[in-house]
Amino acid sequence: MNSHIPSIAWLSSSIKPLDMMTMYAAVEHQKQLTKPAGSLGKLENLAIRLAAMQGVLFPTADNISIAIFAADHGIAEEGVSVFPQSVTAEMVKNFSHGGAAICVAARFLNAPMTVYNLGTVSPTEGLANVVNCAIAPQTASFLRRPAMTETQLAQAVNVGRQAVLTSIEKQLAQGQKLDLFLAGEMGIANTTSATAIASVLLNTSPEKLAGPGTGLDAKGVSRKAMIIAQALKLHEKTLDNSEKDPLIALQLLGGFEIAALTGAYLACAQEGVPAVVDGFICTVAALVACRINPRVSDWFILAHSSAEPGYLLLLDGFAKQQPLLNLEFRLGEGSGAAIAVPLIRLACSLHHEMSTFAEAAVSSSTVTTDEVAK
Secondary structure: OOOOOOOOHHHHOOOOOOOHHHHHHHHHHHHHEOOOOOOOHHHHHHHHHHHHHHOOOOOOOOOEEEEEEEOOOHHHHHOOOOOOOHHHHHHHHHHHHOOOHHHHHHHHHOOOEEEEEOOOOOOOOOOOOEEEOOOOOOOOOOOOOOOOOHHHHHHHHHHHHHHHHHHHHHHHHOOOOOOEEEEEEEOOOHHHHHHHHHHHHOOOOHHHHOOOOOOOOHHHHHHHHHHHHHHHHHOHHHHHHOOOOHHHHHHHHOOHHHHHHHHHHHHHHHHOOOEEEOOHHHHHHHHHHHHHOHHHHHHEEEOEOOOOOOHHHHHHHOOOOOOOEOOOOOOOOOHHHHHHHHHHHHHHHHHHHOOEHHHHOOOOOOOOHHHHHO
16 A cells, blocks of 8 residues: 555454343343333334443433534536535534524534535535544545545545544543444535445445435435445446445545545444434444444444335345334434434433332233233
């Protein structure tokens, strides 16, 4: 590797193991709560998984950090989005001014939010809570050449890792631990990039994965799928020779923000921080991270089922995990991940605050689902 390329050797660092003893203790605790076993469904499993992640019997979801990664895509020049590229920078400004959906959610959750601009065609200098780490004004159009150079890929992945490390350090400075890391994205045409990556990793045709993104009609979706298919044909030899290495697929077809998300998810798993994964684009980045190291998935909480048609196919890449919510979201920005946090907090409270059968003087052998419902 060229000595001028930033090091990404950390990608192969070990993933922090889950605390299985604490997980077993959490399972036993759930059995003692005044309800039929399993009656709280996914919330029980969520509390148990969080206990294993955090290494404590009673996990918490109080201290949260939100990072939004923004970047422009060269593939936008092919007309795969109903919005112009200028919207990416305009939305970065909107994030800074607190007007986007994720900003409202962040205030509601009392969670700090930082935007990382990895490269937009229109500049965004001097904005509050925006870290400018521009790699280039945009990626190249992957219909004509690789989206990123090796150097650009390394830079983008490292931005994601640094966002996680910075979030951890800020919490430690306040004498706290980071309970959850939420990530979001912004980039016109990034559903096209994410779909192309997913097509390679899932060995599935673009026609089955392509969706409307920010509002394409049926004709537009067909055109998007056709452009992705043409691009995959262009890069077919490189992908085949690399045995569809996830990093090669990311370099050829990805966006700076998707690479940053991948780096962030890997860093979360290495540092032992649960990551709440947003919709289609974030889930593609999470899938790339899992293909780099399958154990990364232990640290994911899938927030919601994206309305993008390809999302359900992505779930095959996550062992037995299902999203917490299905609210027909397709906004991005990390909005679905933020919306899931109150539910995660409630799962923690139920696990911690419900009485046990012994405490409530209720016989565990006679309680039925109907009696609890009454």
